[in-house]
Structures are given as C-alpha cells and as structure tokens.
Amino acid sequence: MKRLSIFLAILLLFATGTVASAQGLIFKGGLNYTNVDLEGKGFRFEDGSGWHFGAGYQTGSVLGFSLQPELLYSVQGVKLVDIDRALEVQKKSSYLELPVNIQWGIDLIAAKPFIMLTPKIAYNIKNWANKEASNSLVNQLINEKTNLEYGIGVGAGLNIWKLQITAKYEWNFGHVSSIDEYLANAKEADKSIGNLQISVGFCF
Numbered sequence: 001m002k003r004l005s006i007f008l009a010i011l012l013l014f015a016t017g018t019v020a021s022a023q024g025l026i027f028k029g030g031l032n033y034t035n036v037d038l039e040g041k042g043f044r045f046e047d048g049s050g051w052h053f054g055a056g057y058q059t060g061s062v063l064g065f066s067l068q069p070e071l072l073y074s075v076q077g078v079k080l081v082d083i084d085r086a087l088e089v090q091k092k093s094s095y096l097e098l099p100v101n102i103q104w105g106i107d108l109i110a111a112k113p114f115i116m117l118t119p120k121i122a123y124n125i126k127n128w129a130n131k132e133a134s135n136s137l138v139n140q141l142i143n144e145k146t147n148l149e150y151g152i153g154v155g156a157g158l159n160i161w162k163l164q165i166t167a168k169y170e171w172n173f174g175h176v177s178s179i180d181e182y183l184a185n186a187k188e189a190d191k192s193i194g195n196l197q198i199s200v201g202f203c204f
Helices: 002-020 138-143
Strands: 024-036 039-040 044-046 048-058 065-082 085-103 110-125 148-160 163-172 193-203
Touching: 039 163, 048 085, 048 193, 065 110, 085 148, 085 193, 110 163, 148 193
Parallel strands: none
Antiparallel strands: 024 048, 024 193, 039 044, 044 065, 048 065, 065 085, 085 110, 110 148, 148 163, 163 193
16 A cells, blocks of 8 residues: 555656646747836937737756747837927837747646746837838838847746746847937937746646
C-alpha cells in the first residue's frame, strides 16, 4: 500500500508538472502601457495605453528552457501634448509583432514560474506619425522605409493549469517608435520609448 501511494504521488507530480508546463498552442491577449520620455520645442509626449491579442506555441522544456514564438496584433498609444495651445490628443499605432520568448523556469507541483528574454521584430501597419497622406498597407510597403521595428524585452510569467500569465517590459530600437518625424523642429529633444505588456493566455 505504501509503495502504491508513493507511485501514485510520483505519477500525480509528473502529471501536474506536465500540465503546468503549458506546452502547446497558446491564444493570448492583454494590455499595453507605453512609457514615453520625449519632449521638444512646443510639445511633449506622455504615457498611453493600448491592447494586444494573438497566438503562440510553447515548446517542451529542456533543462528548464523553452521557446515560445508568437504572432501578435498590438495597438500602442501615447498622449501628444501641445504646450503652446494647452491641447492633449490621444494617438494610436498598430503593429504586427513576431516576438520569440526564451523562457527558463522550474516545474513545481501545480505551477511553473519562469523568467524570459524576448527579441522581437514588428511591422507598423498604421502609424499616426507617418507623413504620407495615404496610409494604405501597399503604399507603406512600397514607399516607407521606417515601418520595420525591432526591440528586446525582459519579463516573467507563470504557467498554472492551462493558463499562462506574463508581464514583460520592451525596449524598441527602430525608427517607427522613436517618432523622428516630430523631432525635426525640436531642440535637444530627449527620447525614450518602452512598452509594458501584461498578458493572459490559454493553452490547448
């Protein structure tokens, strides 16, 4: 009886550990919080919010490491403040993002906490800062050279049952998010843009 109890306990531990690893297809969504530090002559940008959704796939775990590539539709917002006219305007940009989450965690009895490093590339579908009068996707593909974005993120998460909860902070290095178009008339403008992404996913 004692041996049977030990066997059942080990089997239960293995089963819950496998469930907690959340291996498989993941559908996810959540909120974006864009952090902006940018000010120029007569204007400044302030933090804004947005949202995202998409799907990914988490591989099996090897020595605690796993990969989770994703394809996301992400909307990021900022607040544009016209200092001279005391005017505030909300602005949104839309992206198709391809992040690859490199995760490392420990399988516990009923959950798997993990940390992650995320390189990513993204394509700007609709950028409120574009100078072009026409903002169609075809015209952007042909004419625009600033639509490709890239960056890196760090974060942490938790797999529990079939759920995955993550929080990640991203730094963008491309020309889309740096809003160079608005810096032409700015004097000594400091610029820095990051994005906090909080997500909840369901694994199949």
